[in-house]
Amino acid sequence: MSSIKEHDKLLPREKVLRDPIHSYIYIQSQIILDLINTKEFQRLRRIRQLGTASSTFHGAEHSRFTHSVGVYEIARQICDTFARNYPTSQPNDGLWDDRERLVALCAALLHDIGHGPYSHTFEHIFQTNHEALTAQILLSPKTEVNQVLRQVSPVFPQKVASVIQKTYPNPQVVQMISSQIDADRMDYLLRDSYFTGTNYGTFDLRRILRMMRPYRNGITFHVSGMHAVEDYIISRFQMYQQVYFHPVSRSMEVILNHLLLRAKLLYQSSHWDKDRLPQMLLPFFAGKFSLLDYLKLDDNILNTYFTIWCDDPDPILSDLARRFLNRKPFKSVCYAEQTKKVLPQLKSLVHQAGFDATYYTATNNSYDLPYDAYEPGQKQQAAQIKLMRDDGSLVELSTVSKLVKAITGKFLGDERFFFPKEMLLGQGPTFQEFRSYLKNGWIKNPTK
Amino acid sequence: MSSIKEHDKLLPREKVLRDPIHSYIYIQSQIILDLINTKEFQRLRRIRQLGTASSTFHGAEHSRFTHSVGVYEIARQICDTFARNYPTSQPNDGLWDDRERLVALCAALLHDIGHGPYSHTFEHIFQTNHEALTAQILLSPKTEVNQVLRQVSPVFPQKVASVIQKTYPNPQVVQMISSQIDADRMDYLLRDSYFTGTNYGTFDLRRILRMMRPYRNGITFHVSGMHAVEDYIISRFQMYQQVYFHPVSRSMEVILNHLLLRAKLLYQSSHWDKDRLPQMLLPFFAGKFSLLDYLKLDDNILNTYFTIWCDDPDPILSDLARRFLNRKPFKSVCYAEQTKKVLPQLKSLVHQAGFDATYYTATNNSYDLPYDAYEPGQKQQAAQIKLMRDDGSLVELSTVSKLVKAITGKFLGDERFFFPKEMLLGQGPTFQEFRSYLKNGWIKNPTK
């Protein structure tokens, strides 16, 4: 722990924010309150947590702001539990040092501060990086966030950044914010479940919190909580299958991707007159943007350009903008290794039907998608959850849970081919041939 | 009923939208599906139901789209109940004719189609009228909505409009969409409760539906459902007190109002160069807008201008824009008839402190607010709820319910004075005098 005295003004009486998931968010420190009131944090109100998912689940219109305060609240509850049940009494006893609370809570609150509008697609097209931007926002002396953090101590912004970057020395603090069962994932599963109106993401938060305990190398769970942890893992799995990887949201993501790609190309080809240029996107088209340029962006700005582009003379740009705003998703089918070879022919038929295949077809994997959290292909990650027995010995979750083992280290997503809905409705040989390759939502093996 | 054969293609198999409030929205007719897919209806996804309320209750980020499909679903359930339990068997028997279903469902779905961004404030500043605009959207042959409705019959758009305008001859259909206990209010109470995370708006929808019955003059409730109706009335009252009239949301509404007012003034004084003009707002500044101009507007457009205005050279415009986007609400206190006389002095002190009182102070009543639904001052409205006894005789709710009587025909809101938070923090005699007029959240009587 830092020997420098850190400054944390406790509020004389705690304040609350009403929250649908946690009932209340309890604010007990002036620093946290001030961070919430910065303009960089308030900007998260204007960026939706789930991007295009509300086109599938219309309730999913919640912002990154609501998620961020939720992550803070879960981290706060973990700190309370640890401080009450597992307080450290001597150095290196593997228990919880409550002087870590403030850095943990700030990291929890600010872990998504670097996200921009439609983050996944935007990053892909414009090579921005929300993790690097998070660090910048924390460390740049120009931001209000940095000014608040520096009130604690000069090195405090860097400490908070290092927690988010997973380089902070105390593994308990790091794992509270990022690990298989961290405050971030727990909040988004509960919150996305609530707002989509699906129940797949619900799990027993209170029981998980009861079973959590600090140890030398981070955070573990008492073995009697095995089924609660299992339930969490299954819930997460189901949310990915049912919500995050939903074909319609992925289709809208495809349209968005192609729309921004087209805009970038038009910019590069000097399509627009000076007074019709999308001013706030220019630094990104040009590949040279400042932190300030980035902090001005939000969903509103992008959607406003999409509205303007609906009337653009470029037929591809305007058509894609309209499909996006008026929710006209592409259709999609699954394909397997052995039917991949049909894809060029399908693209060619889309082309024959009058659609530029670059913009009107796409393939993607369900794992190649907006949720950085969960990568089913990486065995070692799921293996990280440790259970502790009465005598203090540890055991890996997947070695004792058949359910978890079943979904560990295996690819359970799907690969899909996207194309305009018109291909399913059109008349004539091109369309008929196209449809002859499809069956039961899959590309058929043409040899059959 | 019209003798013209109306066209309603039933879907071979019903489709569903997942919804957090009703679990599923059941779509059984092609017309309804096509209406949802129009661009005018999809636009409602980009207009928040509660405007500035999410600055108080951060979960309240849901759109008018989710509410509109919810109203449709409740109307559908009412039709189902009526068709099963109270089917008409002869003209004028006061029971339900299920041929009215389609017009009722279309009116339910489209009743809010004319709303724009931040409706209440926008209408106030620009003299738009969402009810007139709703009629225009239904009746103009240029809209996709009109094109879908005309598929039913040439007069169908007008029929739907007349339901919304309350001139349709069948009072059961009219009251299903607009009355004290209609599909509209029932959905928004449940939905706003859910998304804000308060529970005040919950009531027993299923029991209300069971107790509803058609009669000659509209819709009534069996007397044994009196307590369920009472519970609904109390829930509505509590939502107004706790959510819709919340001082912080009203304060953000004040800032928004003054921000648009300032922008309008700047336009009139030719403040902006040609290339910096807020193009999409010009028709509204000029007082001459087309339906197409209106349909382009949404929350995104307005918020984008607010972002741009944060850097405007006009200090009032930029300051108000920043207060709005970064959520810096004005503070407020209540006042009573006898303390009203202090207001000029308070405004003068705000002025002395360096704030233009026109833009930095305001007064408003809680009933002078964005919810057209509920006007506590109008006794005759609450009186409209009729209960039916076993022998068919009717009784007015407020004559049998002491609770309802207690809140009928009385003004239960408050009147507030708004001012910059700086007035509570500043040092010096101006600020001290200002604060000497306040006590316990009220303006003090200066004579005491």
Added chain:
Amino acid sequence: MSSIKEHDKLLPREKVLRDPIHSYIYIQSQIILDLINTKEFQRLRRIRQLGTASSTFHGAEHSRFTHSVGVYEIARQICDTFARNYPTSQPNDGLWDDRERLVALCAALLHDIGHGPYSHTFEHIFQTNHEALTAQILLSPKTEVNQVLRQVSPVFPQKVASVIQKTYPNPQVVQMISSQIDADRMDYLLRDSYFTGTNYGTFDLRRILRMMRPYRNGITFHVSGMHAVEDYIISRFQMYQQVYFHPVSRSMEVILNHLLLRAKLLYQSSHWDKDRLPQMLLPFFAGKFSLLDYLKLDDNILNTYFTIWCDDPDPILSDLARRFLNRKPFKSVCYAEQTKKVLPQLKSLVHQAGFDATYYTATNNSYDLPYDAYEPGQKQQAAQIKLMRDDGSLVELSTVSKLVKAITGKFLGDERFFFPKEMLLGQGPTFQEFRSYLKNGWIKNPTK
């Protein structure tokens, strides 16, 4: 506070009971755990909380055990809130002394320990008194409860008893267990709502807890929580109207009452042979029972006798027993002051139809019923809720809440006449005349 050192072993790690209302009941002290494990407390598992209400709301089968641990849990949460936010720093500062925690928690847990089966009716017939019996159970050295309490200190049982009897000197402790908004009422409203499946009893427990604060004369609420308190009062009112005073439950209570009355009479007239005597009820028939006799009783014992009595040669006893067990409630109608005079004629007609009017008719008020908590006729009680303003001054709730005022100090129940269902079905002049007196669920005024 007692200067005697009191003994409270804190558990090294808290234990939990899973609970549907509070998610978990947290047990942190060995004394509480030991009290739950006494046989007197376990006996509460065999006594239903709502007696005959499950004949109306079939889910309402929960026991006094679940309610008692729930009251404990709410009291525990109040202590936590008070200890964190309002800790005493000097004598008589009106704040919370956490050394009161154990006596408060024990009183919360044990407040219903003296209840027997079908308490209200049983007490009425046999002149038992659950409050006196509660004190006996706490104070008698023969009970396990007393043995556990004495471990704290010799006077501790008496201290706990005095809290329940409202003679304990600290009014904060007394009001936590019994006042208008106490742990007892808050738990039963939430719990009875949950198990009946009605929602009328739900209110915002967390917000109420946040608004509660200790003061010199007991417990008050911050004025900003006025609407939350109002919501609680309305919920309580609605539960009484909708659940606790439900005519069918009251009818089953009438049958039970008459059944026990008949059994008592048969005992007094030596109806039963020695080997068919209801052994466990004899001390109560004879009016001479010991604490041990009382503690053996539970719902099972009474219901077993009712099953045996179904085959008793006495036709009234066996018929009433069958009506009770097989759920054949009497029917009922309301009457008013001016139609009271018809009652003798109705009873006479029931008699003519072949039913002994003593056992087959009854009248009761909805307030003359099993819930000691709420007496709408007593104005001074509702007046007890005090709200505290920012400057520490107090205001009575009913002076600021129109809703609360509307239901304070007024009789809102109904008076009903009960009779066999057969009277509504039979043929012939007796039955026809009987029915001619009824209309819309009320006794008609015969002069009309």
Added chain:
Amino acid sequence: MSSIKEHDKLLPREKVLRDPIHSYIYIQSQIILDLINTKEFQRLRRIRQLGTASSTFHGAEHSRFTHSVGVYEIARQICDTFARNYPTSQPNDGLWDDRERLVALCAALLHDIGHGPYSHTFEHIFQTNHEALTAQILLSPKTEVNQVLRQVSPVFPQKVASVIQKTYPNPQVVQMISSQIDADRMDYLLRDSYFTGTNYGTFDLRRILRMMRPYRNGITFHVSGMHAVEDYIISRFQMYQQVYFHPVSRSMEVILNHLLLRAKLLYQSSHWDKDRLPQMLLPFFAGKFSLLDYLKLDDNILNTYFTIWCDDPDPILSDLARRFLNRKPFKSVCYAEQTKKVLPQLKSLVHQAGFDATYYTATNNSYDLPYDAYEPGQKQQAAQIKLMRDDGSLVELSTVSKLVKAITGKFLGDERFFFPKEMLLGQGPTFQEFRSYLKNGWIKNPTK
């Protein structure tokens, strides 16, 4: 279908029962209403659904009555869905014939009518069989149930019985009541989850109902509902792991079993004087009981005998009765194949400590327990769930779901050894040796 005209009086207006799980139970036919009002059905109010489970989860006090009406309600909803979406139009088209509704609903309502108190244990000790008794209750002309069913047609009781016995010719009706995903299991998972307060058993009932469809050989699910079915299977699995197989409930079951065993032995050894004989159990001790004897039994009767036996001179009977009523469960540890050999030594140590090992020790498997539904060892059962693709072809669930495959056909329960808690607390070499065999909740391998 029978050509005999069957009689089903539809109620002019549907009646409802308030239910916490389904909100309302809708009664639309006079036959169903009359069945609910029979004394045999009302008796289910006095038999708890989960027997000893409330000793672990105190909320689980609900009766078989509430479950039975819930199963009826789900079956009713399935019939509605089938009738609306998949009505038969010609013989053998594999679609739903709504003339099957009444027999399906009666079977759903009555499927558990033959259950007695603490069914699993009681059956084991007294060789009763609730399935045979169900058939008797339906077919015996002495029961009220039979009298109601015969109103439909003389063969109707036999038809209902054959559905429950799975010999009814229409597989859709049979599978609606008993299959992997039937109305019975769906209700008990949701209901037991609700009353225990765990969430493991929740699944998306509405979505399951939407995905269900009749086909020639029974009931299948559309393939797009795969994840919803998966979620149901996982929920069921988790309820078994977490609730139904909970060690404390199993321990209470062990005590109950030994208590009844002891009573039977005492009867056989003429332990009791004539006037102290447990009259209502005698037919069962003697192995000769009538249907009437059986129908008199319920939880109340058994618990009353247990109360009486607490004072019995036989020390084993009285001690076990007290442990059962006062909730003093045995403790337990798991054992594996290789540590099984230690059991005799452990039993011997329990004996040395003064406990008769026949009554004070036991072993059991988690699958050897009160829930007939789920037998993890039987692969073919889980294989029965079929999914239907768009082209009508079928696929087995476990071949497409990795999660389901992971828990199919594998033994996932545990084997436990039960012993008195005193063994963990006692002092001296016997107790120390006993405890030396235990570690981390398991029997240790003594060679280690």
